[in-house]
Amino acid sequence: MSGQALSSLTRSTxxxxxxxxxxxxxxxxxxxxxxxHLGEVEIAEHLSVSRGTVREALRHLQQEGLVTAGARGMLRVSQLTPTEVRELFQVREALEGLAVAQIIASPRRQEAAAALGEALEKLRDAFESGADLAAKVEADLGFHLLLCELSGNSILLKTWRQLEGPMRVVIMSAAGERRDLAMSATSHTPIADAIARGDAAAAQEILHAHMASAIEQLGIEREDPSET
Incomplete structure (x- = not known):
């Protein structure tokens, strides 16, 4: 491959x-x-790139679950039904529950508990400093991501990260103080405390309650019209 062709490929990438x-x-x-709706033409003009570049990006976002093809192939930002959101939280709970169990069974449990304590401080700072919503969501999901990382289970972590995009959309699309309550450091502290104590049963119960509360606080317990 010539230097010019390689340079062109690098710019394209x-x-x-x-x-x-x-x-x-x-x-x-x-x-x-x-x-x-995510229109290729409008996005290409806004980003000053070709429609082909936008098309490839949108295709990738479809694979991440952030974009969905609707009628006539029209692409839109994914919109999960209440049922799908509950299922999303159920899968998260299963993954994070396994992460908790593996952390507690690990000889490095106390180190993990200390790391989670630091993540809690970042979450607390995000709220006390008046950070914007995006920063709060980052700190909230950062705690849960760390939980999965500390498990040492690479497949668990990879699976959780596939849920991260849709989860961000769900949280960002919720509204009001109830969302902040679901993301607060106070709602996460009992999980870290149970891990520090090595109490696996309590940690699982607390995690279940945390996920159930998050569903309620995010206002997604409404009945799915498609189920009636």
């Missing part, structure tokens, strides 16, 4: 990565809302 990052951020921070 960089543009794809930049477009993908820009679109992912726009969706996960709420600039694009669930159900919003």
């Amino acid at each position: 960089t543009l794809r990565e930049q477009a993908l990052a820009a679109l992912r951020t726009a969706i996960t921070t709420g600039r694009y809302r669930p159900g919003d």
